[in-house]
Amino acid sequence: MKRNIYIFSLFAILLSCGIIRQNKDGEVSTYELEIPKGFPVPIMPEGNELTQERVDLGRMLFYDPILSIDSSISCASCHDQALAFADNRPISPGVEGRLAMRNAPTLANVAYNPTLLFDGHLETLEMQILVPIGEHVEMAFNIVEIAKLLRKDSTYVRMSYAAYNRRPDAFVITRAISAFERTLISGNSKYDQQVYQGKNVMNKSEKRGMNLFFNELNCVECHSGFNFTNYTTTNNGLYEVYADSGRQRVTKLESDRAMFKVPTLRNIELTGPYMHDGSIATLEEVIAHYKTGGIAHKNKSELLKPFTLSKEQTTDLIKFLNCLTDKEFLKKKEFRNPFK
Ligand code: HEC
Ligand code: HEC
Structure with a gap:
């Protein structure tokens, strides 16, 4: 006792x-x-x-x-x-x-x-x-x-x-x-409940998507850890020529041109449009982008390689990403506008 x-x-x-x-x-x-x-x-x-x-x-x-x-x-x-x-x-x-x-x-x-x-x-x-x-x-x-x-x-x-x-x-x-x-x-999304809190709340499709994210594709090389980011800056191949010079703006180094911080994927379902310039509207399109392996930019990460996914696998991956939505966070009264 x-x-x-x-x-x-x-x-x-x-x-x-x-x-x-x-x-x-x-x-x-x-x-x-x-x-x-x-x-x-x-x-x-x-x-x-x-x-x-x-x-x-x-x-x-x-x-x-x-x-x-x-x-x-x-x-x-x-x-x-x-x-x-x-x-x-x-x-x-x-x-x-x-x-x-x-x-x-x-x-x-x-x-x-x-x-x-x-x-x-x-x-x-x-x-x-x-x-x-x-x-x-x-x-x-x-x-x-x-x-x-x-x-x-x-x-x-x-x-x-x-x-x-x-x-x-x-x-x-x-x-x-x-x-x-x-x-x-x-930190109270379906993913957290499943993985950290030991509750079996994710369905089969979501679990298949989780397997794609962590094991089949290499998303986790950059979007890693409890917060789905390794906090480094890198290039994920959006353009050949970027309007925004990214980290180069601060360091003046060519090796930092078009390098952007890896964002967290928590609550990703709600934070679109995506990327530093909001240029990708949906998660389907984000996945379509990664499937191509990205556009050749001199600083593009070598981790990005083309891959194929069936329609069903794409749906599974999106369903997994949607498991990162934390509904409690979105409504928590301690975070609300105190003037209302
Ligand atoms: C080489 C590292 C790297 C890998 C691998 C990678 N990403 Fe990313 N990801 C990034 C970077 C950097 C950004 C932000 C780029 C920008 O803002 O221009 C990003 C942005 C995103 C975004 C948009 C986030 C937002 O808030 O706008 C999503 C969604 C995403 N990645 C999902 C994935 C998925 C799914 C995979 C696996 C198929 C993956 N990423 C693989 C580095 C990576
Ligand atoms: C007009 C829209 C706008 C307003 C108002 C605004 N932000 Fe932002 N915030 C942004 C944008 C855009 C970025 C990304 C800027 C960048 O990376 O250069 C950002 C980035 C941030 C970041 C960095 C997050 C990260 O993960 O790197 C923090 C923290 C932040 N804002 C807090 C605040 C606070 C606190 C205020 C009020 C004092 C505020 N913002 C007002 C648009 C806004």
């Missing part, structure tokens, strides 16, 4: 990583981050440990259009919970309908990403936030101006002190939004 209790508590510790911190009035606030079975504990930067106050403030900021120059766009305008925090447009319009050049990716499990953006060059969520805020084609604003607006709002001032013991400023804005983003963990 004692031994069981011991194992149970060990299990509980492994499954949740509650982080405790003392705030200004000496109250202890905890945020219980539930780590799904099969998932590691995510990266938590020192100085921005999770607390309920930080996550609450970050969630409000994430949904507040006050972050854009004309108060028209929030982070959620392009990262929508119902679509696993991606959106369904090839390129998402920013303020005044201005278009950037890339497709909005999912924010599911973003806490685990060692690098961010398609060129994989930013290392922390805290830094990433400055990109959409400042981008002319996204929010076109300035974090100093945002902080001034927040300081005129007594709710934000109160929440900012509760979370970081200081008034709203760039430090608070970037950290709070990141804290909220780190809670966006998706």
Whole structure:
């Protein structure tokens, strides 16, 4: 009996990583981050440990259009919970309908990403936030101006002190939004239930598709691990000449031209259109692309080789990919717009 209790508590510790911190009035606030079975504990930067106050403030900021120059766009305008925090447009319009050049990716499990953006060059969520805020084609604003607006709002001032013991400023804005983003963990799909939770929920077609993905085809060479990405940048042969130079834009190395970060495939059913430029509309077309082995680009990965699949096998593979949808994540009330 004692031994069981011991194992149970060990299990509980492994499954949740509650982080405790003392705030200004000496109250202890905890945020219980539930780590799904099969998932590691995510990266938590020192100085921005999770607390309920930080996550609450970050969630409000994430949904507040006050972050854009004309108060028209929030982070959620392009990262929508119902679509696993991606959106369904090839390129998402920013303020005044201005278009950037890339497709909005999912924010599911973003806490685990060692690098961010398609060129994989930013290392922390805290830094990433400055990109959409400042981008002319996204929010076109300035974090100093945002902080001034927040300081005129007594709710934000109160929440900012509760979370970081200081008034709203760039430090608070970037950290709070990141804290909220780190809670966006998706690990309760049919696949997770089958593989990590020991429930037999996948049907025969889905299981055949899983076998294709992991054993017959080599998708798993790049889309590997619990989050279906090895986090490297590579080229998957979309074009001979790319309009977007990918990682080369940052490193200036020819060997990085048209290299893009391998995206997670979690919730892939909902995050189309696909690829960095949203150029492929459906999963059928994505598979048709891989079947050709990709277009010859000098940096194309050698892992990509042509293969054939019957109609039934293509259906099986898509059915497997659809098992990565986590319905609980899409509806979880802790992630919803707090203004509604
Ligand atoms: C106008 C649409 C738009 C808005 C508004 C927007 N994003 Fe994004 N987001 C994108 C696009 C497009 C990318 C991919 C950009 C790239 O790779 O260069 C992206 C990438 C990201 C990434 C990197 C994900 C990864 O896996 O690499 C994070 C994190 C993120 N956004 C968070 C936010 C936050 C937080 C806000 C609000 C402060 C925000 N976004 C506002 C469109 C938007
Ligand atoms: C050599 C590594 C590699 C292999 C092998 C690979 N992929 Fe990819 N995959 C990528 C990269 C890189 C991207 C993103 C490319 C871009 O954005 O331009 C991608 C994108 C995708 C996307 C779109 C994701 C999104 O959010 O837009 C899907 C779906 C996908 N791959 C499925 C598969 C399947 C199925 C297989 C096996 C048949 C496979 N991949 C094999 C590297 C790979």
